[in-house]
Amino acid sequence: MPRVPDSAVRRLSLYVRCLEGIDTAATSTISSRDLATAAGTTAAQVRKDLSRFGSFGKRGLGYPVDPLLERLRTILGLNAEWPVMVVGAGRIGSALHAYPYFRERGFRIVAVLDDDPVKVGSEWNGTTVEHVDQMEAIICDRGVKLLVLAVPAPAASGVALRAARAGIRGILNFAPARLEVPDEVVVNDVNLALEMEALAFALSR
């Protein structure tokens, strides 16, 4: 299977959101042009992105909305339920937990871990905080493949490596640190300070 550029994956997610907003009773089909307008891209881009995974549009008509949605969800892995572990019972994890779009997409937070004895055992948005020492056992027991890492930068790489060895396959990393993990583990860095700096840069010119 040829590699899919990261930018294309993000657009596919956007297409899902746009398609979800369509009343399929009224319109059962959508053209690349209309989908492009909704998603903020070009018609050619939409067609290229979709054709990468086969051709399910109808020439002269457009793409049938429901089958396309179903197909995109399958491609993106959104039909499966994803148990998610959060390490770092702070505000970022809390924000994600409260984020409605998170659960909607099948991401289910099944464990929240911290190393602070004050936090361990406390209720955290309906979940009991467990100690980070339990990490490996919980990953195995609950079949967790995805990790949200929201610990201070110095601790990040150590936790990530332990998690990877215990079976974690993907990490959403909020710590401003480079994670040293095996190649087969996918890391997605989210650095909020950096996003802000990109704005500051743009305004400084």
Added chain:
Amino acid sequence: MPRVPDSAVRRLSLYVRCLEGIDTAATSTISSRDLATAAGTTAAQVRKDLSRFGSFGKRGLGYPVDPLLERLRTILGLNAEWPVMVVGAGRIGSALHAYPYFRERGFRIVAVLDDDPVKVGSEWNGTTVEHVDQMEAIICDRGVKLLVLAVPAPAASGVALRAARAGIRGILNFAPARLEVPDEVVVNDVNLALEMEALAFALSR
């Protein structure tokens, strides 16, 4: 001034972080190779990125750390203080407020707004929540140029447009919605569900 690719700006921010971790008493100069290793890129990439803004390396030696840091901070606009307004007194804004790297970089949250009467007037991490009706006045009075937008998706575009008209120049947008703002306003979208989906996609193959 030629356009700077977005990916390059992000790397420049990373270089700043890496350089900040260096003890300049011990090593006053760094080679592109060493900086590349620290930042997770290649030596050629580092040199290309830096040469874009002039040549301040010394052949045979490398780049002098302190002057390079100073130069990068100036380029990125990190020497200035940036007053920031947060609209949406929820968990995301709260997380940013608590995020240490935020204040460190000169981003100072000078106002937190919400439209919920229960929240307005309450203390929010040391700042009093003000009503979103006050937005335009506060933007002007406090000279705010940067906005963190963390409101529900349906409200996002309206708030953004009002803010833009009142003088906001850059928006860090956490709402999963396309903002309709004038071209001169820079928008940086952060979509956490989408980042998670990118992981799910990678693992689904």
Added chain:
DNA sequence: AGCTGTGAATATGTTCACAGCG
């Protein structure tokens, strides 16, 4: 000799343009 700065070569991603199906 070591390392920068940079044009040239390559790789990657986007847009164009049109053949061909419905």
Added chain:
DNA sequence: CGCTGTGAACATATTCACAGCT
């Protein structure tokens, strides 16, 4: 005739390779 699917053209970003300074 409208709209998809896609190779070809284009644009952009990264890597190579080496001349030239220290």
